[in-house]
Amino acid sequence: MSKSAAKKAAGKMAEKVVEHTPEPVKEKVKDKVKEKAKEKFVEGVQDKVESGIQSKAKEASEKLESAKEKNADKVHTKAEEAKEKVQDVLLSVREKLGNAKEAGEEFQKKISSSNKDKSRLKGVSDLKGVNDIKSSNNIKSSTDIKSSTNIKSSTDIKTISSR
Numbered sequence: 001m002s003k004s005a006a007k008k009a010a011g012k013m014a015e016k017v018v019e020h021t022p023e024p025v026k027e028k029v030k031d032k033v034k035e036k037a038k039e040k041f042v043e044g045v046q047d048k049v050e051s052g053i054q055s056k057a058k059e060a061s062e063k064l065e066s067a068k069e070k071n072a073d074k075v076h077t078k079a080e081e082a083k084e085k086v087q088d089v090l091l092s093v094r095e096k097l098g099n100a101k102e103a104g105e106e107f108q109k110k111i112s113s114s115n116k117d118k119s120r121l122k123g124v125s126d127l128k129g130v131n132d133i134k135s136s137n138n139i140k141s142s143t144d145i146k147s148s149t150n151i152k153s154s155t156d157i158k159t160i161s162s163r
Contacts, residue, residue: 018026 018029021029
C-alpha cells in the first residue's frame with residue numbers, strides 16, 4: 001500500500017469514528033485538534049519567520065562583508081596613489097632646492113670674481129670720518145723737529161750682540 005492510499009484509508013476511518021462518537025467527546029476532540037493545529041501552525045510560522053530573519057541577517061552580513069572588502073581595497077589603492085604623489089612632489093621640491101642652491105653658488109662666484117677682477121672700490125667703512133682729520137693740535141711745531149744734534153752716533157746705537 002502506498003502512502004497516499006494509507007492516508008485515504010486513515011481519513012475514512014477517522015470519519016467513521018467521528019460519526020459514531022458521542023457529542024461531548026466530539027467537542028473535546030475538536031478542541032484538542034484545534035489546539036494542536038494552532039500549536040503546529042504557530043511553530044511552523046515561527047520556524048519560517050526565524051529562518052527568514054536568519055537568512056536576511058546572513059545576506060546582510062555577507063553584503064556588509066563584501067562592501068567592507070571593497071572599501072578596504074579602495075582605501076589601500078588611494079593610499080598608494082597618495083604616497084606616490086607625495087614622493088613625486090618631494091622629489092620635485094628636492095630638485096628645485098638643488099637648482100636654487102647651485103644658482104646661489106654661481107651667483108656668489110660671479111660676485112666674488114667681479115670684485116677680484118676690478119680694482120677694489122672703497123666702501124662706506126673705508127671712508128674717513130670727521131674724527132680722523134688732524135687738527136692744529138696734532139701738527140708738530142718747529143721745536144719738535146729733530147736737528148743734527150739729536151742724531152745718534154754710531155756708539156749710541158745698540159748692536160745685537162750688546163743686548
